[in-house]
Amino acid sequence: MxxxxxxxxxxxxxxxxxxxxxxxxxxxxxxxxxxxxxxxxxxxxxxxxxxxxxxxxxxxxxxxxxxxxxxxxxxxxxxxxxxxxxxxxxxxxxxxxxxxxxxxxxxxxxxxxxTSRTTHHPRSAHTAPEPSAPPHNIPDTTSPTxxxxxxxxxxxxxxxxxxxxxxxxxxxxxxxxxxxxxxxxxxxxxxxxxxxxxxxxxxxxxxxxxxxxxxxxxxxxxxxxxxxxxxxxxxxxxxxxxxxxxxxxxxxxxxxxxxxxxxxxxxxxxxxxxxxxxxxxxxxxxxxxxxxxxxxxxxxxxxxxxxxxxxxxxxxxxxxxxxxxxxxxxxxxxxxxxxxxxxxxxxxxxxxxxxxxxxxxxxAPTTSGPxxxxxxxxxxxxxxxxxxxxxxxxxxxxxxxxxxxxxxxxxxxxxxxxxLKAIHRVIPGLPLSEATERARSFWQVRYYDDLASGLAALDSVPEPAFLLAGEGGARLLTDPDPVRLARAMPPDHSDRWNSLNTSILTEFVLPVVWGMRDDERTVRIVHHDTEAAARLAVRTGGTAVILRPLAIEDVLAVAAGGERVPRKSTSFGxxxxxxxxxxxxxxx
Incomplete structure (x- = not known):
């Protein structure tokens, strides 16, 4: 029917x-x-x-x-x-x-x-099965019956x-x-x-x-x-x-x-x-x-x-x-x-x-969208x-x-x-030392003894840049290999989408540098709080990825073009x- x-x-x-x-x-x-x-x-x-x-x-x-x-x-x-x-x-x-x-x-x-509750509540693991449609098409293709x-x-x-x-x-x-x-x-x-x-x-x-x-x-x-x-x-x-x-x-x-x-x-x-x-x-x-x-x-x-x-x-x-x-x-x-x-x-x-x-x-006539x-x-x-x-x-x-x-x-x-605030990632089980060593072939890496020093450095460099934190301090990733980065970013997306830090994290850092996907099973989410992300990384033997907030104009432009930023890219308040x-x- x-x-x-x-x-x-x-x-x-x-x-x-x-x-x-x-x-x-x-x-x-x-x-x-x-x-x-x-x-x-x-x-x-x-x-x-x-x-x-x-x-x-x-x-x-x-x-x-x-x-x-x-x-x-x-x-x-x-x-x-x-x-x-x-x-x-x-x-x-x-x-x-x-x-x-x-x-x-x-x-x-x-x-x-x-915790990972920002993507899926643990008590809900036994709830309704997931819709079979691709995630971005859920509202349109899930069987309504x-x-x-x-x-x-x-x-x-x-x-x-x-x-x-x-x-x-x-x-x-x-x-x-x-x-x-x-x-x-x-x-x-x-x-x-x-x-x-x-x-x-x-x-x-x-x-x-x-x-x-x-x-x-x-x-x-x-x-x-x-x-x-x-x-x-x-x-x-x-x-x-x-x-x-x-x-x-x-x-x-x-x-x-x-x-x-x-x-x-x-x-x-x-x-x-x-x-x-x-x-x-x-x-x-x-x-x-x-x-x-x-x-x-x-x-x-x-x-x-x-x-x-x-x-x-x-x-x-x-x-x-x-x-x-x-x-x-x-x-x-x-x-x-x-x-x-x-x-x-x-x-x-x-x-x-x-x-x-x-x-x-x-x-009402069709008008420019405000x-x-x-x-x-x-x-x-x-x-x-x-x-x-x-x-x-x-x-x-x-x-x-x-x-x-x-x-x-x-x-x-x-x-x-x-x-508009950033949402940070934590990868449990990926120690900071291992994450840093893998990143060295793709990024310039700077070493800091503590989170505060790393955060100050993150604020002073141009995008794309990420701060890694965990057991042993903080590491700043800057100046990615342009050829490898360009090869990793999807050609069917706009240049603006491909320049977003969350897009680069999702398409380049996680799958190419670390060999994983950005999903709720692999990556934990922490809203806003950099210290909380670093603590969670230490507690889980993993690495926190600290991001800067996206620019509002970039978010609006991506939405206007009919694109979607990667999951958990923005936290409006x-x-x-x-x-x-x-x-x-x-x-x-």
Whole structure:
């Protein structure tokens, strides 16, 4: 059976949704960093901070056939929902309560993980099998009718989500909204909008990926989203908004209105959340966004997962015996349609009486993309159906469902320029001495006794250059053999792509110099922290490869040309905090 035609937005669409939020006294304690920045030690600390921390949903801790390994605690009494007052918090730690032993690692303050979890969570090794498509084609070629059985971990996440909704730990907002989200702290201020972004094919040049994805993490997140029928954490999108009307409204709301939530997390940031529910204001936002392009800054694997899930759900809706109004295929895994808690009965369906307050205008001309400066040439044909109507919780032929959208934070990079940091590699089992000796035939090598001296030298030399660190100090690689380098770089990529340090690492250093591939089985990932990378290298008898951040203009140019930088090339920040607002398909 062929894949049914998917609804195609004719521009950048950010639809309001009924957010699901924690009704606890201290919201910071139930939040977490994004799932791929959490080590096992961090899981312990997060569960220590609050038994209902969102990490129990995004990285469930149970093992196959033994749900008891995830601690179950009586929920904190919910805050009254009727008035939903402003909540202010600061994160503190209590006596450990989690029932599992953390892996050795990382830091206790939620610093970037010194493990490979940034590419594939260890507990997910038994999850759904990997899609068979090449990694960069996962969203388009994975069979939409193959529903992989979820793991016990994700079944536990689904049960936990239902329990928390039933008990009032999680409570849906009464009306659909776009959410203004602010992160502030020392030298940090970022504001944006959280909503349902309409899903598009990269060929449409509306939402631009800039990194390849890998099959394992997509299968992992697909198992979680399919089982929970929810988007539990937003992806991070950037657009060049030129301080337009959407940004002006965001700043006005942040300056003049009372926030729904104020949370002070232990990384020194303050997070605030407001709801925009006025249909006229939502229309203003979408009119401003409609002709713009967005770059995926963080969340490539989750965006790819959104699109795989979209194809699966539409295929399921077209199966014989499944009516348009039927939701029976999800009854076993969706939250209840209505709940009763301490605050009384709650209607949790968004369907009744909902109007399309956030539809963009149609017929906008093709314009230069603000992010890239290049025209969007691959646009849907005039007779292609466009995404205009809100979800009713199920998909009909040619219609839309909640899986035609994905939870996203959208930030105007003109008003709030992103912080782009490097992601470092660690190769366990490759001692620094051996890595250096192999590199000597291809690179000029300088020797340093300590990491600090090596880092200072790295900052003073032109690209391409890499700092190796491990047992015995640091080694700076510069001035590669030009003939061997040129021979290693793929001729079907642009000169700009071939000049990126992550491209040279992936195509030349790892396979040619060291005889290995840059994949999640061989190479460990460490975000930002050079000292953490060096420690991990020493602990694993390996070598850390320290890189400088890519230039933002290079990333944008590569994306504009339809190329993808190698995996884990960029770390844009500040990343949205997980747990401030969730999205479930039944409530959306």
């Amino acid at each position: 062929g894949t049914p035609e998917l609804p195609v937005p004719d521009g950048l669409v950010l639809r309001p949704f009924r957010g699901v939020r924690f009704a606890v006294e201290d919201p910071a304690k139930v939040t977490s960093p994004p799932y791929d920045l959490i080590s096992d030690a961090d899981v312990e600390a997060l569960l220590d901070s609050h038994p209902n921390n969102v990490v129990r949903l995004i990285l469930p801790c149970s093992t196959p056939g033994d749900s008891s390994s995830t601690p179950h605690h009586a929920p904190e009494p919910p805050a009254p929902h009727a008035s939903r007052p402003e909540v202010t918090s600061s994160t503190t730690h209590h006596r450990p309560s989690a029932q599992h032993t953390p892996e050795p690692a990382a830091s206790s303050n939620h610093a970037p993980a010194e 193959t529903n992989h059985p979820p793991s016990t971990d994700y079944a536990e996440a689904g049960r936990t989500l239902k329990e928390w909704l039933a008990e009032g730990v999680l409570v849906p907002d009464e009306v659909p909204a776009l959410y203004v989200y602010e992160q502030s702290g020392p030298d940090v201020l970022q504001r944006g909008l959280i909503g349902d972004v309409g899903l598009t094919d990269p060929a449409q040049r509306i939402i631009l990926p800039h990194e390849d994805v890998m099959a394992g993490p997509v299968a992992d997140r697909l198992a979680l989203m399919s089982t929970t029928q929810a988007n539990l954490e937003p992806i991070f999108l950037l657009y060049e908004g030129d301080n337009g009307t959407a940004t002006a409204l965001v700043d006005e709301v942040a300056a003049k209105r009372r926030p729904l939530v104020t949370a002070h997390t232990e990384d020194g940031l303050t997070h605030r959340l407001w709801a925009i529910t006025d249909p006229a204001e939502i229309a203003v936002v979408n009119a401003d966004l409609h002709h713009r392009q967005a770059l995926i800054a963080d969340g490539h694997h989750r965006y790819a997962t959104y699109r795989v899930l979209q194809r699966q759900e539409h295929a399921t809706a077209h199966e014989p015996g499944i009516s348009d109004s039927s939701t029976s295929r999800h009854d076993a895994r969706r939250p209840h349609e209505s709940r009763t808690n301490a605050g009384g009965p709650r209607e949790t369906r968004a369907d009744a009486g909902r109007t399309n307050t956030g539809s963009p205008t149609t017929g 992010i890239t400066g290049e025209p969007r040439t691959s646009r849907p044909d005039a007779d292609t159906p466009t995404t205009k109507e809100p979800s009713t919780g199920s998909a009909s032929a040619g219609g839309t469902g909640p899986w035609d959208f994905g939870l996203a934070l959208l930030v105007d990079s003109t008003a709030y320029p992103p912080d 500040p990343k949205p905090r997980t747990g401030l607002v969730l999205r479930t398909f039944a409530i959306d």
